[in-house]
Amino acid sequence: MRNVVRDLVRKVLEECVADGTLQSGQLPAIVIETPAHAEHGDFATNVAMQLAKGERKAPRAVAEVLLPRLVAADIFDRVEIAGPGFINIHLKGDAWQRTLLPLAAAGPDYGKSRSGAGKKAQVEFVSANPTGPLHIGHGRGAAIGDTICRLLDVTGWDVTREFYYNDAGQQISNLALSVQARCLGIEPDDPRWPADGYQGEYIRDVARSYLARETVDADDQHVTADGDPLNLDAIRRFAVACLRREQDQDLTAFDVHFDVYSLESELYSTGKVEGVVQRLIAKGHTYEQDGALWLRTTNFGDDKDRVMRKADGGYTYFVPDVAYHLAKWERGFGRVINEQGADHHSTITRVRAGLQALDAGIPQGWPEYVLHQMVTVMRGGEEVKISKRAGSYVTLRDLIDEVGRDATRYFFVMRKPDSQLVFDIDLAKQQTLDNPVYYVQYAHARICSIFENAAEKGYELPAADKVDLSRLSTPDDMAIIRLLNQFPETVEGSAQNFEPHRITYYLQELAGQFHTFYNKNRVVTEDRELTFARLFLLHCVRQTLRNALAILGISAPEKM
RNA sequence: GCGCCUGUAGCUCAGUUGGAUAGAGCAACGGCCUUCUAAGCCGUAGGUCAGAGGUUCGAAUCCUCUCAGGCGUGCCA
Known part of the structure; x- marks a missing residue:
């Protein structure tokens, strides 16, 4: 209906320009708003006020000129000038009622549009590393990310849901060592327990399954345990698959599904990381200092330059990030949205800077980011403290089990992502x-x-x-x-x-x-x-x- | 110190991309059960839009500064 009104107003304006009633050739964007007060009509437009300056007339005088032509429209009942120069439009009664007919005819398609038709978008979200169960922050990310996908879907976009994770870095190595320690019966208070080991109970479960030579089928991983507690590499592969499977089960229970899983290790094994490094060097945006290779990200809006290759020869995390995003670009996604926790916001500038430095024709604001703020959990009027170190924290699974999938999803998307979210478990459970x-x-x-x-x-x-x-x-x-x-x-x-x-x-x-x-x-x-x-x-x-x-x-x- | 986010009713939060007299849900107060679900509804009250400047016909919304909170600020991810 709003669009119908907008088209009518536009037509009138164009006529006025054509016959010289309006002097200024430049038409403003036509804003049709819904007035806050019923007496102001069904719709209101401020075009007269917008035109006033160019016409060198008072807003109300401009409105006077437009009025007779607007009244002529057959779905308009009355058109009035009000306040500083608003044009208030009252529709004929049955114009509203008739809108029910196309609504009913559209049925499940009502609300859908074609605004993204023919365009490819990719949304990367959750992207949790397989080092533990999904926690409440991942839950918010999953709900927001998946809803964004659904929104893009109903507006006609061809959407790819993607999950990226690190299966080979320092964190994973700690995971493998922790599982190995459990396999060998070493407890967290033992001096032999690995320095940054994961202490959660689930590590014990992984160790047990590994020793029992179980087979794990995750969405993207299929691994049979070797069973040898000394084979660290086998433990690592098995643990990753195990935790990926746990996450998949939680996500499935949340009705969140992914089309593509991307692994950091593949960016290395396929040479993409090395390729990006060489290309950045070739573009002249790098330099060596203190035994490390630096990228001059300050040329692209960063407040300090960033290390790419550490003195020990390893790459910092943002290099595979850049390689990953270059690959996304090459896969043809004109639009990429990364949904992440706001605690990782510092990566935005770096990734974009790296992409710009590649000089690959990637637009400056690409990719786009949706960052969600922290979630605090309330139960019985008190904040539930999260302690990852001790391995006790509110998991997504806990929430789904306790309050149900529907309420959990609803609560996670109830606030805009920018706002911190208070998740009141008691309220969510209330019937x-x-x-x-x-x-x-x-x-x-x-x-x-x-x-x-x-x-x-x-x-x-x-x-x-x-x-x-x-x-x-x-x-x-x-x-x-x-x-x-x-x-x-x-x-x-x-x-x-x-x-x-x-x-x-x-x-x-x-x-x-x-x-x-x-x-x-x-x-x-x-x-x-x-x-x-x-x-x-x-x-x-x-x-x-x-x-x-x-x-x-x-x-x-x-x-x- | 610097960067990002936030600050709106007692609480939790919206605010149609700069519009008219700033809204909702809880909580509070006052009403409504021969009814298709009272698991509900109606009404009242509640505000220095953190503060100060600025931009303009017009600012909660845009700009600057100040204050407060969160997150980040690594050759961790």
Whole structure:
């Protein structure tokens, strides 16, 4: 509807330019907003104020010129000038009601768009190293990342979900040593325990499986244990596969799935890391100092230069990062979004600097980043302390088991990624409508329940062309219809800004509006026409709730 | 010190990309159960948008500075 109005306003402006009514050839971007107050109409535009300067006229005077032409549009009821020069537009009553017809026809496709059609995007998220179970921070990343993928998907993009991990570095070597120690019966308080060893209980489990020569099938790893506690390399391979499998199981329980797994070790074995180093040297952006090879990242916006090759000959982590991103670019992703914890934000400048230094035609702001802030967990009004060192911390699996997949996903995307998140476990577990996810799901279940009741009374959902839409005219009807109309633009805005939380706020509002309607109006009555009309309206609400929940990866239960 | 993020109602947070009188959910207070789920709804109250300047027709939103909190600041990832 907003787009229809925008097109009409644009047409009027173009006519005015064509016949000289407007002097300035330059038209502003046409903003059609929804006024905060109902008396300001269905839509409002500020074009008169934007044009005022170029026209050298008062905003209201510009509006006066446009007014007669706008009034002529057949879906506009009245058009008024208000305040400093707003043009308020009131639509004819049935213009709104008729929007339900295409909505119902679109069904599961309502809210989808083609804005990304024909374009490839890649989203890298979670990317946890296989050194332990996924914790709550990974959970937030998984929920946000997956929702962004779903948002891109419904806006037409061809999306690849990717998980990158380090299977060969220092951390992994500590993992292997820790498992080996457990195999040999060495405890963390033993002096022989490895310096930065992982102490969690799960290490003991890995060791046990290894000694039992088990076979592990992860999504991307298939390894049979060697069983020899002295074969560190075999232990490493087995441990990585083990922990990858654990993570896969948690992610599957979270309904998060990846298309591609990328391993850091492959960047080395395929020569990509070395290739990037040679290319950076060739481009003249490197220098040697203190026995190390440096990249002049300060030429590309960094505040200090960074070491690429350490004095001991090894590469620092950002070199494979750059190699990895160059590979992403070469794979043809015009758009790459990296979802990460904000504690890794310092990598952004370095990766981008490295890519620029390669002089490979990569745009400056590529790749894009979505950084989520920390999560604190509250239980019983108290913060649950996280202690990774001791091996005791809130895992994603704990959360899913305790509060359920739907509530966990909802809570993780409820706030914008930039905001720190307080995860209130008690609230998330609550089976009451104080719990926002229940509030929303219940609206859906309640509509299903109404349809069940209607069926018992002999009512079926009417065909769209059999519905008398004029029976939907109360303020509550109109409020719902307007809100339903906002769904596509909410999805679009949410997708473009990588802000899943907008969907949760929308759901909250739509569910609330429905509950209001339900409370005031009985749907199934003796009045057949009215019953059909209301069933049709609720059918549209239910469809929109489903579509929105699907974007969040949350179920729409028919009974609760 | 420097960089990034944040600061909006008692609490948790939105704020249509710069618009009109700043909103929601909890909590508080006051109402509503012969009803398709009261697992709910309606209403009231609650604000120096951290602070100070600036940009302009117009600022919670953009710029500068200050204050407070979080994260980072490695030849760790």
